[in-house]
Amino acid sequence: MQQFLPKTIFFITLLVSLTQLKLMAQGIRGTVKGDAGDALAYASVYIRNIGDGIPTNQQGEYEYKLNSGVYDVVVQYMGYASQVKTVEIKDTWVTLDFVLEQQTYALQEVTINSKAEDPALTVMRKAISKAKYHRLQVEEYSMMVYLKGTGQLTNAPFFVKKELEKEGLKLNEAYTTESVSEITFKQPNTVEERVISIRTNGDNNQTSPAPYIVSSFYEEKINEAISPLAPSAFAYYRFRFEGSFIENGYTINKIRVTPRSRGERVFEGFIFIIEDHWAIHSLDLKTSLLGFDIAVRQLYTEVATHVWMPTTHTYVFGGKFFGFAGEYKYLASARDHKVKLNPDLIVETKIIDEKIEEVPKSKISLDKNLSALDQMAQSEELSRKDFRKLVNAYEKEAAMDRENVEVISERNYKIDSLAKKRDLSYWDSIRPVKLTEAELKGYQRDDSLAVVEAAKKSDNDSIAQGAKRKFKPGEILTGGRYFFGKGRSAGFKTNFTKFSFNTVEGYKIGLGGFYRIQKSEKMADSVTYHNRSWNFEPELRYGFSSNQLYSVMDIRRSVNKGRPGYTLGLRGGSYIFQYNGDNPINEQVNALYSLFFRQNYMKLYEQDFATLYFAHRVSDAFTYRSNLTYADRRTLENNSDFSFYNRPERTYTSNIPDNLEADDPAFENHRAMIWNNTIRWRPGLKYRIRNGRKFPIYETAPVINLGYTKGIRHGYAGNQADFDLVELGLEHFFNFGVSGKLDFNVKAGSFLNSNQVYFQDFMHFGGNRTIFANMGVTSNYRFLDYYQYSTQSEYFSGIVHYQFRKFLLTQLPMLRFTGLRENIFFNYLKTANSPHYWELGYSLDNLFRIFRLEMGAGFENDSFKRGGVRFGVASFININ
Numbered sequence: 106m107q108q109f110l111p112k113t114i115f116f117i118t119l120l121v122s123l124t125q126l127k128l129m130a131q132g133i134r135g136t137v138k139g140d141a142g143d144a145l146a147y148a149s150v151y152i153r154n155i156g157d158g159i160p161t162n163q164q165g166e167y168e169y170k171l172n173s174g175v176y177d178v179v180v181q182y183m184g185y186a187s188q189v190k191t192v193e194i195k196d197t198w199v200t201l202d203f204v205l206e207q208q209t210y211a212l213q214e215v216t217i218n219s220k221a222e223d224p225a226l227t228v229m230r231k232a233i234s235k236a237k238y239h240r241l242q243v244e245e246y247s248m249m250v251y252l253k254g255t256g257q258l259t260n261a262p263f264f265v266k267k268e269l270e271k272e273g274l275k276l277n278e279a280y281t282t283e284s285v286s287e288i289t290f291k292q293p294n295t296v297e298e299r300v301i302s303i304r305t306n307g308d309n310n311q312t313s314p315a316p317y318i319v320s321s322f323y324e325e326k327i328n329e330a331i332s333p334l335a336p337s338a339f340a341y342y343r344f345r346f347e348g349s350f351i352e353n354g355y356t357i358n359k360i361r362v363t364p365r366s367r368g369e370r371v372f373e374g375f376i377f378i379i380e381d382h383w384a385i386h387s388l389d390l391k392t393s394l395l396g397f398d399i400a401v402r403q404l405y406t407e408v409a410t411h412v413w414m415p416t417t418h419t420y421v422f423g424g425k426f427f428g429f430a431g432e433y434k435y436l437a438s439a440r441d442h443k444v445k446l447n448p449d450l451i452v453e454t455k456i457i458d459e460k461i462e463e464v465p466k467s468k469i470s471l472d473k474n475l476s477a478l479d480q481m482a483q484s485e486e487l488s489r490k491d492f493r494k495l496v497n498a499y500e501k502e503a504a505m506d507r508e509n510v511e512v513i514s515e516r517n518y519k520i521d522s523l524a525k526k527r528d529l530s531y532w533d534s535i536r537p538v539k540l541t542e543a544e545l546k547g548y549q550r551d552d553s554l555a556v557v558e559a560a561k562k563s564d565n566d567s568i569a570q571g572a573k574r575k576f577k578p579g580e581i582l583t584g585g586r587y588f589f590g591k592g593r594s595a596g597f598k599t600n601f602t603k604f605s606f607n608t609v610e611g612y613k614i615g616l617g618g619f620y621r622i623q624k625s626e627k628m629a630d631s632v633t634y635h636n637r638s639w640n641f642e643p644e645l646r647y648g649f650s651s652n653q654l655y656s657v658m659d660i661r662r663s664v665n666k667g668r669p670g671y672t673l674g675l676r677g678g679s680y681i682f683q684y685n686g687d688n689p690i691n692e693q694v695n696a697l698y699s700l701f702f703r704q705n706y707m708k709l710y711e712q713d714f715a716t717l718y719f720a721h722r723v724s725d726a727f728t729y730r731s732n733l734t735y736a737d738r739r740t741l742e743n744n745s746d747f748s749f750y751n752r753p754e755r756t757y758t759s760n761i762p763d764n765l766e767a768d769d770p771a772f773e774n775h776r777a778m779i780w781n782n783t784i785r786w787r788p789g790l791k792y793r794i795r796n797g798r799k800f801p802i803y804e805t806a807p808v809i810n811l812g813y814t815k816g817i818r819h820g821y822a823g824n825q826a827d828f829d830l831v832e833l834g835l836e837h838f839f840n841f842g843v844s845g846k847l848d849f850n851v852k853a854g855s856f857l858n859s860n861q862v863y864f865q866d867f868m869h870f871g872g873n874r875t876i877f878a879n880m881g882v883t884s885n886y887r888f889l890d891y892y893q894y895s896t897q898s899e900y901f902s903g904i905v906h907y908q909f910r911k912f913l914l915t916q917l918p919m920l921r922f923t924g925l926r927e928n929i930f931f932n933y934l935k936t937a938n939s940p941h942y943w944e945l946g947y948s949l950d951n952l953f954r955i956f957r958l959e960m961g962a963g964f965e966n967d968s969f970k971r972g973g974v975r976f977g978v979a980s981f982i983n984i985n
Contacts, residue, residue, distance in 0.1 A: 131194055132170040135202040137161050137180055145205065147436060148182040149404045149417045153189075156408065157440045159537035160417045166539050181404055183377075183387050184208055187352050210348020210359060225346035225360045227458045229338070232383040234456055234489035236334040237496045239384055240323040242412060244447040247289040248439045251537050254282040255544055256433035260425075279547040285535060288439075290319055292447070293504070294514040302527045302535070303520070322376075322385060322403075330370045330392045330399075333362045334385075336493075337842050341371055349380070353407075356380035362390065366911050368921025369393050372401075383456060384413045395954050395981075396924040397424035408442040411453065415439065438537050449499070455486035464488055513802060515794040581616070592623040603646070606696040608705040608757050610648025610681070611745035617644040633667040633798075646681065650745040655680045655711070668799060670722050677715035681741070684708050684762060685869035689891050694875055699757075703750040705743075706874050706891055708762045710865065712738040725801035726790040734779045738865060740772050762892035764864070766938050771864045775824035778817040779866065785810055807837035810852070816866060827860040828897070830868065836883065848906040850883035855899035862897040869895045870902060870934060878959055878977025882906040886932050887944055888963035888971050898937035906930045908950065908980070926950040928980070930961065940965040951979045 137148040144165030151158030152169070154176050161167045171194045178201060181187045185205035192199055257279055283304045289297040296319050320327050325335040333342055347359040358378045364371040374390035384405075391400040399422055403415040416439050423432035457464055480495055487495070504510055540548070577585060586596035596619060603615025623638040642659040657678035664670055683689070695707040718732035743760050761772055791805035811833055816826030834852030841847065854868060869892065871885030879885040883904045912927040914920050932944040946961020957979050962972030 131173070131196055131198055132168065133176075133178065133192060133194070133199050133201045134168040135166075135200050137165045137167065137182065137203045137205065139182075139185060140204055140206045145182045145185070147402070147417055147419050148180055148203075148205075149406070151179045151181070151406055151416070153177040153179055156442065158406070158416060159440065160436065160438050162538045163541050164539075168539060169537075180205065181387075183375075183389050183402065183404065186350070208350055210350055212346075212348050222461070223344065223346050225344040225358075227461055228346070228358050228360060228378050228380075228383075229333070229344045230458050230460065230489055231456045232378050232385075233334050233336060233338055234493045235383040236323040236332075236336075237493070237500065238450060240321055241292065241496070241500065242447055242450050243290075243292075243414075243444055245289070245291045245445040246408075246414070247287065247443045249441045250286050250288050251436075251438045251440075251535075252282075252284050252286070253436045253538060254433060255436075255541075255547075256280050256431060258429065258431040260430035262429070279541075279543040281540075281544045281547050283532070283536070288319070293507070295517075296515070297517045298519070300518070300520040300524050302531065303524050304527065304532060322388065327401075328394070330372060330394070331842075333372060333376055333390070340842065341365060347375070352386075355382075355386075357386045366921070367918040368910065368915070369395070369924060370910075379413070382411055382453070384411075385415075386413065393424075393922050394924075395951065396922065397422060409444045409446060412444060412446065414442060414444075416442075436538060440537070454484055454492060456492055457486055457488050459488040459490065511789075511791050512799075513791045513793055513805070517794075517796055519796075592625075593621070594623070595620045598642075598644075602693065605692040606699055606745075606747075607692070607707050607709065608699060608743040608745050609651060609709045609741050609760055610653065611650025611747065613646060613648045615644065615646045617642065634665075636663070636665045636670075638663050648744070650747075651741075653711075668722070668725055668801075672718075672720045674718050675715065676718065679711070679713045681709050681711045682865075684710060684865055684867075684892065685895075686865075687869070687871065689869070689871055689873070689879075689885070690875070691877075694877055698875060700747075700749050703748040703752075703755045703757060704874075705757045705760075708760055708892065709741055710738060711741055712736040725792070725799075725803075726787040726806065728785045729783070730785075731780075731782045734777070734781075736779070737774075737776050738863070739774045762864070762895075763890075764867075764892050764895055766897055766936075767864050767867065767895070770824075771862070771867075773824055773863070775826065775863055776821050777826035777863065777866070778819050779814065779826060780817060781812070781814045783810065783812045804838070807835060810834035810836070812854075814866070816861070824863075825861065826863055826866055827858070828856055828862045828866060829858040830854060830856050830866075832868075845907055845909045848883045848908075849904065851901075851903040853899075853901045856897050859897045864895070867895040867897050868900055873975070876974060876976055878957060878975040880978065882928070882930065882980045886934070886963075887930070887946060887959060887961055887975055888973065889932075889934065889942065889944070894934060894936055894939045894942060896936040896938065900934070900936040903933045904930070905932065906980075914949070924951045924954050926980075930959075942970075948975075951981065955979050955982065 137145045137150070139145055144163075145161060146163045146165060147160045148165065148167075149158055149160055150167045150169065152171070154174075158179075159167055159169055173194050173196065175191065175193045177189055177191050179187060179189050180203045182205055184207065186208050188203050188205055190201060190203070192201055258276055261276065283302075285301045287299045287301060291297075322332050322334055325332060325337075331338065331341045333344075335341075341364060343363045343365060345361040345363065347361050349356050349358045351357070356379070358380060360376050360378060362372055362374055362376055364373055367373065370392065372390040372392045374388070376388045376390065377386040378384070379386050385403075387402075387404050389402050391398065393399060399420065402417075402419045404417040405413040406416045408414045408416075418435070418437040418439075420435040420437075421432065422434075424430070484495075576587070581597050582599075582601040584597050584599040586594055588594045598617035598619065600616055603617065604613070606612050620641040621638060623636070625634055625636045627634055640659070640661040640663070642661070644657050644659075646655040647653070655678070657676065657680045659674060659676040661672060661674035663672045690706050692707070695705070698704040698706060714734055714736035716732055716734040718730070720728065720730045722728045741760055743757060746757060748757075764771075786809045787801075787803065787806040788809065789806045791802045792799050793802055794800070812831065814828075814830040816828040818825050818827045832852055832854030834850070836850045838846060838848040856862065856868075870889060871879065872889040872891035872893075873879060873885055873887055874890065878887065883906050886904070906928060907930070908926050908928045909915065910926075911921065915925060915927050926949075928948045928950050930944070930946050930948065934942040942963065942965055944961055944963045946959055948957055948959035948961075950957050952958055955978065957977045959975040959977070960973075961975075963970045
């Protein structure tokens with residue numbers, strides 16, 4: 106009896122559980138098709154009674170679990186008339202199929218005369234004037250978001266196809282990522298995301314739908330593309346009225362969006378605007394970025410009275426890159442919205458388009474003595490311009506009341522501990538969209554591969570347990586790091602780049618390594634890290650023609666508390682340097698030109714030295730650096746005449762640079778004590794916060810550089826440096842919207858005292874005599890000699906670069922769609938003793954998406970100096 110009772114209880118419990126499961130297995134399922142019989146992928150199936158819904162899958166199928174009751178089911182699909190059906194749910198699944206008819210549009214009658222305008226213009230003017238209102242209308246909201254990304258590689262270069270297959274990546278097979286997240290948004294731009302579950306093919310990569318879901322077309326830009334509702338939209342787009350229809354008592358206007366000049370970062374397609382409320386009903390737009398096509402579709406639902414938010418998003422990315430081609434589709438389904446409205450913006454004001462509508466005389470005039478909020482509350486109707494002014498003023502007033510106004514956005518991302526451990530039954534129960542056959546096959550394939558990889562990893566881990574990483578001789582050249590516990594590590598730098606050739610040393614080799622002791626601990630806020638480290642970095646260098654060995658040691662102590670921090674170090678030894686400490690020519694490039702063209706642009710000297718340096722990053726906006734160097738400097742001569750280029754008309758030049766101002770004493774052996782100080786300031790710098798950590802957005806503020814360098818006379822009676830140099834510089838860029846982007850880097854300086862300035866301490870400028878362009882469009886001159894205009898007097902330098910959206914070749918849309926950009930640059934240099942040196946050039950940027958080709962010329966006053974072609978990396982690639 107004692108044994109029978111637990112079994113009975115078990116079977117009763119099991120029976121009750123199965124009964125409950127049976128009761129839960131009820132709801133609606135079916136298909137959504139167009140009147141031509143085609144399945145409507147990602148149509149919105151919305152249950153009006155509970156304010157929730159799901160999209161259909163790619164075959165137009167859907168399935169939604171419901172408790173017993175009566176429900177109104179609304180189905181929407183862009184371009185089709187919405188349909189409502191009432192259904193009663195009892196204890197079984199109800200098949201509910203929908204066949205939607207093509208939407209019929211009513212066209213307004215427009216009088217054809219010289220003053221008539223397309224009705225779309227007034228619709229869009231009013232929608233643009235209310236865009237910021239709709240963005241600020243919701244103070245806070247939360248929602249559950251299901252995100253599914255499915256991609257496939259459709260083509261690849263023939264020589265890598267087999268390697269891809271070995272890695273398990275096959276052409277034309279689906280690779281899917283799914284996640285379910287709870288997202289909370291708070292004004293002005295704070296997003297909290299809690300990832301409940303993740304399922305991916307292959308690696309368990311973190312997948313965050315937040316960047317897609319919280320991007321709003323009420324903003325001026327969406328991923329750098331200009332929104333059709335941006336204040337400047339009429340400069341980018343033409344709008345045409347395509348008709349209107351009635352839905353749920355609202356009049357919906359269909360507007361065709363056409364770029365004034367097709368290409369990247371502008372949209373094309375349709376946007377649907379709700380009459381009188383001037384809110385987005387839905388949109389179907391496409392754009393391109395770096396030659397990749399991007400299509401966006403959004404269906405909006407009224408989640409609160411007169412508040413529409415997108416509930417179904419689809420994004421399609423596709424394109425080709427160096428023989429690779431593929432497509433990736435994102436589906437995001439938002440549900441269970443909880444909305445808190447902004448109490449300041451509940452009452453809607455009627456918008457008057459003063460261009461075609463008469464403004465009533467009784468209209469309240471704007472009062473500067475009242476707040477923007479008070480004026481909106483008192484105004485039943487306003488012109489679109491006045492309304493937009495008031496909303497802008499309201500946003501500024503609200504910003505003044507906020508703390509941390511320099512923070513532009515805040516993102517917090519957290520993954521539940523069980524997010525990656527959910528089983529298939531969980532996904533089948535929570536997934537709002539049925540998987541396609543291709544996606545199911547992809548999961549089966551990758552689950553099998555995952556088992557094999559897990560077994561391999563287990564075997565490798567068992568072998569590796571207790572074994573330290575072994576030394577590999579090849580890492581002496583390629584670089585490698587070895588850990589010894591307690592934060593201690595040592596290793597080699599990338600030394601194969603230290604093999605080169607120059608005329609002073611001949612063939613040379615180098616060897617650099619490091620030993621590091623590092624400690625890291627979290628601060629009380631559990632976000633900020635306190636990092637402390639000691640770094641010891643020796644380096645050797647040997648020239649086979651000079652038969653000279655050089656060595657240097659750098660000892661550095663670094664302390665960082667979050668972003669702020671300081672570094673204190675001592676560097677010294679006997680070493681060889683370029684006269685311009687910024688190293689204007691790369692060692693390997695100089696070796697290439699010397700060995701194959703007998704042109705030795707690199708000019709070197711040696712010194713025994715010791716440098717004490719200190720750098721303090723007070724904040725991301727303000728950094729101070731100071732160093733004191735004592736050095737014994739000596740000139741060097743060429744020791745090698747070797748080159749594969751043996752024509753007699755070309756010989757190597759002396760290792761003493763040619764210069765307009767320097768005389769022989771400037772190159773004498775001497776001693777110097779140099780004190781250098783620099784301040785780098787970014788006034789008005791903005792930040793973003795990610796999981797509690799603050800990150801600067803450097804492009805939001807200009808860079809002001811202030812420098813002071815002094816050559817200090819000391820007790821030594823021989824040749825000594827004695828000078829004072831001050832410099833002020835400014836770096837920034839301006840976006841001119843539809844026209845283009847302007848980057849500039851200007852600086853000016855003067856030697857207040859030049860009693861004795863040796864050539865190492867002259868002000869040098871970033872020259873270039875090779876076909877390889879330097880990194881950064883405003884960092885260097887293109888055709889300037891490396892040392893000819895170096896100076897010990899006052900100087901002014903300006904480098905200006907302008908990128909056009911549409912210029913000459915980019916007049917052709919097919920080229921703009923490839924990501925091609927055209928630029929012009931103008932550079933200018935003047936010293937007290939130099940002619941006016943200036944450069945003018947043209948470049949094709951983003952060639953094959955990663956290259957830059959420049960053509961131009963340099964002039965002295967009115968005389969041509971030199972010109973040519975420069976080849977570099979695309980300007981959008983930032984390499985520090």
